[in-house]
Amino acid sequence: MLRAGFALWFGIAMLQPAWPQQMPEAAAQLASRISSLLPRRATVSLEFQNLAQLPAPESLSFRSTLEQELRRSGLEITTAAPLESRLRVTVSENVRGLLFVAAAGPLESPLVAMLPWAALPPVDKRPRVKILVQPLITQSDPALDVLLLDSGSRLLALSPTRVATYRNVSGKWALTGATSLPFAEPLPRDPRGRLEADAAGMHVYLAGLTCAGPAQGDLKLICSSVDDSWPVNPHDPSVVARWLPNRNLLQADGFREPFYSAASGWFALPGGRIQDRNGEQLKSSEGWGSDLAGVQDPCRPGWLILADKSGDDGDQVQAFSTVDSQAAEQSEPVALSGPVVALWPAETPGQVTAVVRNSKTGNYEASRLALACIE
Amino acid sequence: MRHRAWRWLVSSSCFLAILIGATRPRYGGSLTVELSTAWSTLNPSEHLGDAIAESKREVILPLIVETLVRLDSKGEVAPGLASAWQHDADHKRWRFSLRPKVLFHDGEPLTAASAEPSLAASLKHYFGEVTVSAGGQTIVIHCDRPMPDLLQQLARTRFSVFRSSEREPLIGTGPFRVTAWDPQRRLNLSAFDQYWNSRPFIDSVIINLGASRAVGDIFDIPFAQTRRVLPEHTRIWASASRELIAIEAVRVPPETFDALDLVIDRGPMVNVLGQRRAEAAFGLLPQWLSGYAFLFNRSPDVASARQIATRATAPLLSLSYPANDGFARSIAERVALNARDAGIIVQPTDRTTGSMRLIRWSLESRDAAMELQNIAGVLGLASETSSLDSSRPEELYQAERRMLESHRIIPVLYLPDLYGIAPRVHNWSQAQQNGSFSLHLDNLWVEP
Numbered sequence: 001m002l003r004a005g006f007a008l009w010f011g012i013a014m015l016q017p018a019w020p021q022q023m024p025e026a027a028a029q030l031a032s033r034i035s036s037l038l039p040r041r042a043t044v045s046l047e048f049q050n051l052a053q054l055p056a057p058e059s060l061s062f063r064s065t066l067e068q069e070l071r072r073s074g075l076e077i078t079t080a081a082p083l084e085s086r087l088r089v090t091v092s093e094n095v096r097g098l099l100f101v102a103a104a105g106p107l108e109s110p111l112v113a114m115l116p117w118a119a120l121p122p123v124d125k126r127p128r129v130k131i132l133v134q135p136l137i138t139q140s141d142p143a144l145d146v147l148l149l150d151s152g153s154r155l156l157a158l159s160p161t162r163v164a165t166y167r168n169v170s171g172k173w174a175l176t177g178a179t180s181l182p183f184a185e186p187l188p189r190d191p192r193g194r195l196e197a198d199a200a201g202m203h204v205y206l207a208g209l210t211c212a213g214p215a216q217g218d219l220k221l222i223c224s225s226v227d228d229s230w231p232v233n234p235h236d237p238s239v240v241a242r243w244l245p246n247r248n249l250l251q252a253d254g255f256r257e258p259f260y261s262a263a264s265g266w267f268a269l270p271g272g273r274i275q276d277r278n279g280e281q282l283k284s285s286e287g288w289g290s291d292l293a294g295v296q297d298p299c300r301p302g303w304l305i306l307a308d309k310s311g312d313d314g315d316q317v318q319a320f321s322t323v324d325s326q327a328a329e330q331s332e333p334v335a336l337s338g339p340v341v342a343l344w345p346a347e348t349p350g351q352v353t354a355v356v357r358n359s360k361t362g363n364y365e366a367s368r369l370a371l372a373c374i375e
Numbered sequence: 376m377r378h379r380a381w382r383w384l385v386s387s388s389c390f391l392a393i394l395i396g397a398t399r400p401r402y403g404g405s406l407t408v409e410l411s412t413a414w415s416t417l418n419p420s421e422h423l424g425d426a427i428a429e430s431k432r433e434v435i436l437p438l439i440v441e442t443l444v445r446l447d448s449k450g451e452v453a454p455g456l457a458s459a460w461q462h463d464a465d466h467k468r469w470r471f472s473l474r475p476k477v478l479f480h481d482g483e484p485l486t487a488a489s490a491e492p493s494l495a496a497s498l499k500h501y502f503g504e505v506t507v508s509a510g511g512q513t514i515v516i517h518c519d520r521p522m523p524d525l526l527q528q529l530a531r532t533r534f535s536v537f538r539s540s541e542r543e544p545l546i547g548t549g550p551f552r553v554t555a556w557d558p559q560r561r562l563n564l565s566a567f568d569q570y571w572n573s574r575p576f577i578d579s580v581i582i583n584l585g586a587s588r589a590v591g592d593i594f595d596i597p598f599a600q601t602r603r604v605l606p607e608h609t610r611i612w613a614s615a616s617r618e619l620i621a622i623e624a625v626r627v628p629p630e631t632f633d634a635l636d637l638v639i640d641r642g643p644m645v646n647v648l649g650q651r652r653a654e655a656a657f658g659l660l661p662q663w664l665s666g667y668a669f670l671f672n673r674s675p676d677v678a679s680a681r682q683i684a685t686r687a688t689a690p691l692l693s694l695s696y697p698a699n700d701g702f703a704r705s706i707a708e709r710v711a712l713n714a715r716d717a718g719i720i721v722q723p724t725d726r727t728t729g730s731m732r733l734i735r736w737s738l739e740s741r742d743a744a745m746e747l748q749n750i751a752g753v754l755g756l757a758s759e760t761s762s763l764d765s766s767r768p769e770e771l772y773q774a775e776r777r778m779l780e781s782h783r784i785i786p787v788l789y790l791p792d793l794y795g796i797a798p799r800v801h802n803w804s805q806a807q808q809n810g811s812f813s814l815h816l817d818n819l820w821v822e823p
Contacts, residue, residue: 092666094662094663094665094666095448095449095450095663095664095666096449096451096666096766097449099768101666101667101669103670112667112773114667114768116768
């Protein structure tokens with residue numbers, strides 16, 4: 001009886017907290033509110049006080065960003081101004097958290113703008129996971145991807161012109177065969193390719209060429225000059241992509257821009273941007289390269305992103321989490337022997353295939369990267 | 376036993392607090408609490424008429440009774456006896472799901488039917504046309520007008536869920552049950568073994584009311600008794616500013632009011648009368664609660680006050696303070712002294728009538744909007760504070776400014792609650808880190 005009357009009721013009523021946000025965003029918002037209070041192109045002098053527990057470096061940073069944002073909004077800031085032109089900004093706090101208070105005009109009846117500020121929860125800076133590197137094969141031909149089959153006793157290696165099969169003999173990979181790939185079109189200058197296996201067999205995807213064949217026994221591929229779609233992460237069907245013809249880029253339905261790689265809903269775009277389907281940029285992803293790979297978090301349910309970055313002596317890979325459009329480091333970076341050629345989610349959810357071109361030898365080194373929890 | 380003035384102990388209290396190590400709590404023992412005020416009824420919805428007694432009863436009752444929801448340390452609504460709630464689009468109909476497996480102190484399970492009578496009575500008393508219906512573990516409150524702040528209201532002790540009988544004056548669901556009640560004198564409590572949120576460490580509590588001595592394990596320290604002597608090693612604990620002392624104008628010409636507002640010098644009141652534990656009040660809400668109280672701060676301006684006062688007709692003003700309240704009398708006398716500097720004659724009086732009243736207002740919660748609304752209600756300015764929300768401080772500030780400009784109230788001081796804590800009481804500071812101002816005796820433990 002009672003229940004029926006509540007069919008259209010709203011959800012649980014809770015007070016809406018201020019959204020956690022970064023300090024620069026808070027400064028920009030406060031500047032916007034302040035400028036809406038004052039005449040356009042007004043000249044003010046800025047007085048700043050910190051009544052809260054905000055550490056001095058953050059307080060200074062906030063002040064500096066606020067000044068920039070105020071200037072950007074058209075206000076002129078001088079060092080001295082008459083009393084009525086003083087803008088008094090206070091970092092205060094109340095029972096709910098920090099409160100930025102700006103007051104302009106006479107002390108008795110100022111124009112006031114306030115911004116409650118919920119700081120982002122402190123990120124645990126200690127690395128939570130470590131990256132383990134297991135070398136697989138080294139070859140002089142470019143390696144685009146490798147796939148382990150038969151419980152790791154057989155390995156397929158994709159290069160721009162062929163797929164080679166290896167068998168593990170006493171801990172070493174012995175070449176057992178190779179199948180050439182029948183290209184109708186020239187390969188892109190930066191060739192990329194993907195090997196995947198599923199219940200139907202194994203598949204090869206290169207720009208302008210799709211091949212399929214049995215995963216067991218001799219390698220026999222049937223190829224066609226099409227760009228079929230395939231899941232970027234075999235354990236996550238949410239992003240199904242295909243190669244853009246003659247490019248080293250992928251395209252996917254529901255995502256309008258071509259991209260290099262994708263993981264956990266984030267896409268690595270030309271120009272170094274990392275963004276989601278809605279166009280929102282991933283914060284703190286500056287310096288990331290073009291290759292991302294999703295990898296299962298070994299410590300808790302969920303996924304992490306392995307991303308390549310440029311280091312002092314070559315590329316690095318590092319694990320990140322993403323919460324509220326914010327990337328957070330979860331591992332120390334691991335230095336690699338050269339630039340990353342390929343970084344793909346492996347057939348095992350907790351592993352990633354990495355191919356690096358050794359800067360000293362010029363060889364292509366394929367490895368498996370796995371994550372482990374730090375105790 | 377040696378006794379020293381508590382002023383000395385204030386400075387040593389931090390040191391003593393540090394000496395207490397982190398030890399696992401012990402169960403058992405009895406605790407004695409001495410409170411300087413007294414009251415005659417335990418009924419949470421019954422108003423006492425004495426602000427100080429009311430505020431002290433507010434800190435005790437939550438040991439016995441609980442509310443559907445509570446306010447956490449940030450003043451945000453959290454589940455209490457209700458584990459979930461919903462409302463309709465215009466906030467007139469609210470549905471609460473009661474927490475399962477909760478027992479009253481007499482062993483009766485908490486159901487909607489058993490909770491409904493006390494809730495309905497208090498809601499009707501304070502809000503008029505409110506109906507409460509019960510079914511199973513679901514309570515529906517239907518108001519005749521939108522009640523967007525109903526949750527904050529329901530967190531107030533006056534809306535506690537309780538029952539009573541001829542033999543038992545107050546049967547609640549809280550961590551302690553009443554074992555003896557001697558109105559105005561003594562309240563005995565014992566731990567409720569079946570308390571849903573785990574049994575208290577302490578077995579029993581004896582609360583002596585109207586006590587004037589600094590004895591017992593825990594005792595309040597009224598600001599009127601700043602020269603009180605305390606047992607050695609007693610720790611002094613001060614809450615956040617909780618009580619507002621203000622002048623309410625009843626019949627004061629606006630110019631005289633403005634002049635008086637400018638001439639009051641709060642500094643000596645803070646330092647001398649408040650023993651530096653008090654805080655000058657220029658706004659209605661303290662800084663820790665609003666975050667913007669500093670915007671109202673200003674220095675006394677005797678010259679301007681005198682100038683304004685000369686333009687006004689200067690009648691003899693009377694400032695009434697509660698009888699037998701020595702601290703309020705001292706404040707009133709100080710105000711009268713300051714007023715004289717501006718040429719305004721103020722006569723302090725303990726009679727109930729006067730052109731001005733010194734009021735003492737205790738915060739109940741950490742919800743700024745609700746507290747502002749409560750003060751506005753007392754001043755007859757409720758229309759200034761309708762639809763306030765604590766998450767929108769600009770609106771709170773504007774409402775508070777309008778109240779201050781209404782020529783109805785002059786804030787003077789904020790006072791904290793002060794308690795003396797005996798050395799054998801453990802876990803005090805941690806226990807008080809909670810949303811309400813109540814004494815969380817259930818989290819304390821004592822040395823044998």
